[in-house]
Amino acid sequence: MRSDTLLFLHVLAGMVAVGGLIATGVVALERRRRPGPESGRGGRLAWQLPAGTVAATIVAIALGEGLAGQEDVSAAWLDVSRGLTVFGLVVGGVVLALLARLARTRPRLSGAVAPLAGALVLVGLAVAFVMAAKPA
């Protein structure tokens, strides 16, 4: 696949991942503001969104690694982005999905979902900034 196509798909997957985190955050905020009985689909949406986010992040990583390999890039900004993405977005996303799923039966945990989603949105935006600005 050509570099431009890889870059387009890489950025798009990143945008989908951050979009999923934003949606997770606003759903979690709403649930915290108006707690109610967990009902079928409503409860599922809260953890399906972060699960989808993890999948989109993995796709973005795979495309990014393909791009880095094709262009033979090796730089500090790339290592920083890798660290933030793998340890922040992937691990954090898995924790977020688990937390959101557990919160369906343990309402005490639901208070942690929105702040974690917000923090992960910031990590995602930080990765986008670092990848675009490419600081030395």
Next chain:
Amino acid sequence: MSTVQWLLGAHVLGAFLFVSGAVAAGALQTAALRRERPSEIAALLSLTRVAVAIVGAGSLLAVGFGAWLVEELQLGWDRTWISAALGLFLASSLFGGLGGRAARHARHLAERLATEGDEPSRELSRALADPIALLLNYGSFLAALAILALMIWKPA
């Protein structure tokens, strides 16, 4: 970091908020389409307002820092990919605004029905699945994707 690096970072940050906010709004609206109870639909549609606010903030950042970049790099506004991107941005905003009006109508209807027994309604289902509004929302998102493509391929 140079000025251009800061500007590019801020421009891409804005673009991320613009498209990611649209993805979030789309996800919440799609979730609303799959609900039947007006109270659930009203709650999900009211959440899309947060996502739409993020789209607005992102568009301001992306266009503002993008314009600054054009000046800083002396790219010139007459380049095809820059003028086409601006045209597509206007189209995306227009389509999104028009599609959003239908969603606002559906939200008001859902809020009213929620206080009147909260029973599934065919009128609400029709308002949510309005084909013209859906087409406008898809058009708005496709225009945003086309902007991203222009920014990457930069055709002459």
